[in-house]
Amino acid sequence: MGRVPKVMTAQSRSPSGYATWRLIAEELRREIVGGARAPGAKLPPEAELAERFGVHRNTVRQAVSALAAEHLVVSRRGSGTYVAEHTVLVHRIGARTRLSDSLGSRGDASRRLLASAVEPEPPAEVTERLSLGGGAGLRLETASSVDGLPISRGTHWFAADRVPGLAERFSDTGSITAALRAVGIDDYVRAATTVGARHATVAEAADLSLTAGSVVLVTRSLDTLMDGTPLQLGITRFVAARVELDVGHPDLELDGPA
Amino acid sequence: MGRVPKVMTAQSRSPSGYATWRLIAEELRREIVGGARAPGAKLPPEAELAERFGVHRNTVRQAVSALAAEHLVVSRRGSGTYVAEHTVLVHRIGARTRLSDSLGSRGDASRRLLASAVEPEPPAEVTERLSLGGGAGLRLETASSVDGLPISRGTHWFAADRVPGLAERFSDTGSITAALRAVGIDDYVRAATTVGARHATVAEAADLSLTAGSVVLVTRSLDTLMDGTPLQLGITRFVAARVELDVGHPDLELDGPA
DNA sequence: TCAAGTTGTCCAGCTATCTAGACAACTCGA
């Protein structure tokens, strides 16, 4: 592979608005999370990386320390820098799958309530998609993490009068499904989900322990009761570096008879 | 909203590795593609934006010109800066939906073949998921655009001996579905799709007319014949700023009887 | 025990980026 893209050749920085060390960090991160460098593997020495990217070793060091800050690599003086265990969480998006399920399959996962509030006048999108019609909205802010690393932040909207006491129930269980069951809603399905991606806002970067400008996956989903009544509008921001979404296609059989 | 995050306070650059003007550009882009600023709407004057972000007007100008470079805004001397028509393409991911469908619903959309090649030894992932078993792989590189703006880049793998002449057929129609039909494959379905997001590589940024460090949505999908034989492994990079993925959930009825 | 290899720390100089200010060019409503 020799020299690699060569974007960062000139002295100091490329005029892209991105610091050279950031571009290098992102390239190395791609190699790691993409699987080209397995956990436990040793990274090439800084001197070698510096030569490969055509920059000074100090610049590589800054890139590596950024990766170390997000626990993707661990450096040992005198020995080398090693890829850390980093397991990417695969979250399945399906009509009946919940984030709790994806988290539950893992060892040290948690989901917790950060805040809840009754909003007399929710944003237009919420009023519309939940068919609130002037009623108040209940907003829940949640956070999830795996192995102590933040995975996602979620904003969940409900019709306030349909789910009395939901916030308290959620705190008990860490599961929205369980909390809904506790307030009398036994079943619901995912009606629609859209997926986008963008740079994290400053606030999101802080919340998710990311450096500014990291990438987040954003899902917007609508859950409905079995009779089609809209139940929950959820907006979830996932740390793109640590999460992959799996879009199930279980509707194969549905097409046969049609 | 007053002053906004204030990340970029100090002189020169913030210590995040991102130039101040880039952070501002990304914030403005979020406001625009997020819908807070409608197409045709006038942006606040540069002086006002400068005050809001706590930077000099020149810094705002650099951010705005970056947005202008991606055709998200248009500046008119003496008048102001306006949000351009930018329509986000919504691409539905379902068992039987094709990118051609999403593109087809739009006015000036195109899809074209960039390259095709028979690879005697495809990457391990391809060999495995397509069950090539030592056979050669056919690789197609495609690009799609809407209104002259690049939307995606795709890499499509097939078993070379199962789809003779596919590349030529694709060039004719701009549709993989049509090309497959032309070589005798009438029907197939999406078996699995995963979605991730990350910063674009340097090469991708160039291919998709993006500035370095922009965000791309990455889907990896496997299509199979109706009998389950793997047919196509596709890796598509979408411009996150211009595309939203819609995950259909058409399998509601499937769960009832189960 | 030693030497090669690797990461950690420090410092001086250069340069791109941001700040600051001024003025030109143009639009649009009064």
Place this chain on the structure above:
DNA sequence: TCGAGTTGTCTAGATAGCTGGACAACTTGA
């Protein structure tokens, strides 16, 4: 027609980040 408002262009200076080099601290294998 005029003037307020807005974008376009230019110059100059300050500073943080990148470069380049040297050396210390530590690990590992011979």
